[in-house]
Amino acid sequence: MSAISSWNLTISPDTTLSFSWRPSLPSRPRKRKTLVVLAAGLGAKPTVLVAEKLGDPGIQLLKTFANVDCSYNLSPEELCTKISLCDALIVRSGTKVTRDVFESSMGRLKVVGRAGVGIDNVDLSAATEHGCLVVNAPTSNTIAAAEHGIALLTAMARNVAQADASVKAESSCIQGWTEKGCPMTIPENWKWERSKYVGVSLVGKTLAVMGFGKVGSEVARRAKGLGMDVIAHDPYAPADRARAIGVELVTFEEALRTADFISMHMPLTPATSKMFNDEAFSRVKKGVRIVNVARGGVIDEEALLRALDAGIVAQAALDVFTEEPPLQENKLVRHENVIATPHLGASTTEAQEGVALEIAEAVVGALKGELAATAVNAPMVPAEVLLELSPYVALTEKLGRLAVQLVAGGSGVKFVKVAYASARGPDDLDTRLLRAMVTKGLIEPISSVFVNLVNADFIAKQRGLRITEERIVLDGSPEKALEFIQVRIANVESKFASAMCDSGEITVEGRVKDGKPHLTKVGSMGVDVSLEGSIILCRQVDQPGIIGKVGSILGEENVNVNFMSVSRIAAGKQAVMTIGVDEEPSRDALKKIGEISAVEEFVFLKL
């Protein structure tokens, strides 16, 4: 099993941000548009399992960074066995990445790369729960899929596939010779059925594009070039984008009612599953023709068969099926008014090279702990936001770690507040990353769970941890993103009473000073210590000599003090001493500190 070592955020001058992976391997500095943070940290070269055929440029790129195991056609059991030895998995649409796969990985699998668009074959909830990032390659096969859609549309309208099969199928062949004496096969009794395969024209017909995303809009563009009237149904597409290419967005109802041709380009989701069912087919124009290069599951295949048999649907051209490959006796595939291809939408040389490179880059980047632009199960944090918030990433995690270690045993942490003090308006501060880091800090010291941006909210919810965020609005210049951050835990006892503030919550507060996280408040006491190494918090009677006594106990143990601050309530009363130490003192040394008569309470906190 892999050991998670660290989340060291490094920022190079060209704004490449990364969480370090030791030993650090050469990385090409890149600027990314939208980013996600993934923690990773292994001592050895990572292993990438490529479970389906991937273009060579992608394999070569992977090999510069990882051990690459290309094992195709694995059974589900074989995949589950192999996965526990892999840090990343790359698949296409033919491999089901189920919950079993994530469970079998036992925490080692950090990234699943889908070499293509559709991620319906990956159990995203299971991936998220296991803190596994899923990335896809959403752009490289768009044109290939659109071209295949158009190929199917035109081939269907002109019966190309059926006519070709007819010309070839019924012929028997005899062996003959060319004039120059070369051998050749000569068809006998062949069919030449010109009147049977009269088609329909596309020009002036209405095409309804269902799903006006990347592929849908490219299909629309091409169909307009063929002289078709194009409408589109997509509840989430902006009307101006459609208008820009002369397409009108319409309701589902209107698309069904008016289309001569319908082309599917939406993802398979619970909302689109069997969107075309008996009910929908009862509302289409009689004789409509259907193309599907999206996913088989968006059509109820039995309903389509009934509609074809009843002549409601005149023809269908299908690249995708609910079950792939479909059974040999599948009635749709065998239907004379259906043309079928074996999920070839993305299968061009160009698209496969592009997809392979796109996914290899994303997987390598994620494994390095870099920021993935095509993450599908984690919030996208824009690069500029990340750059600005990066000093606060370590601060929030450390405040979470400190706060949870201050809770007395048996208290149970349920309610946590994170307060951000800033002169910025709430809409100008994206705190998702910081909240995830507080969650990581709160949960990791008290469990074996690995928390990252992918699974932070899920893990918090699963553990019944309610994290609320609030803003402390400051006057002044909004240039700096944050002034200070507080983490407060309510409804608990503390093992260090001075950590409770007046509201009865454990409170720690921190700031970034010179780019480094500092602890600036514990309970109601102002302190100032850099958050490196570990921390000793000590409340003592304010009298001379205590600092020296504690210092010599640590000195005898060779424990280096890197920072120290003392704050007192009033002269001669009580003081809180905060000591930052590089090494962890022994139990014996900690016991000796506790035995100093003026020390009223103390606690050792690991960062």
Ligand SMILES: NC(=O)c1ccc[n+]([C@@H]2O[C@H](COP(=O)([O-])OP(=O)(O)OC[C@H]3O[C@@H](n4cnc5c(N)ncnc54)[C@H](O)[C@@H]3O)[C@@H](O)[C@H]2O)c1
């Ligand atoms: N056959 C192939 O080899 C092949 C190749 C590439 C893509 N695909 C499939 O094509 C589909 C589209 O890919 P894309 O890259 O264009 O994705 P995309 O995300 O760019 O576009 C999908 C569009 O569908 C829309 N949509 C979502 N729910 C909808 C609904 N209920 N009704 C109508 N529209 C809805 C979205 O708003 C989005 O605009 C996906 O299913 C993908 O898996 C297949």
Ligand SMILES: O=C(O)[C@H](O)COP(=O)(O)O
């Ligand atoms: O969603 C996709 O990208 C396509 O369906 C392509 O799938 P494939 O990678 O299995 O060809």
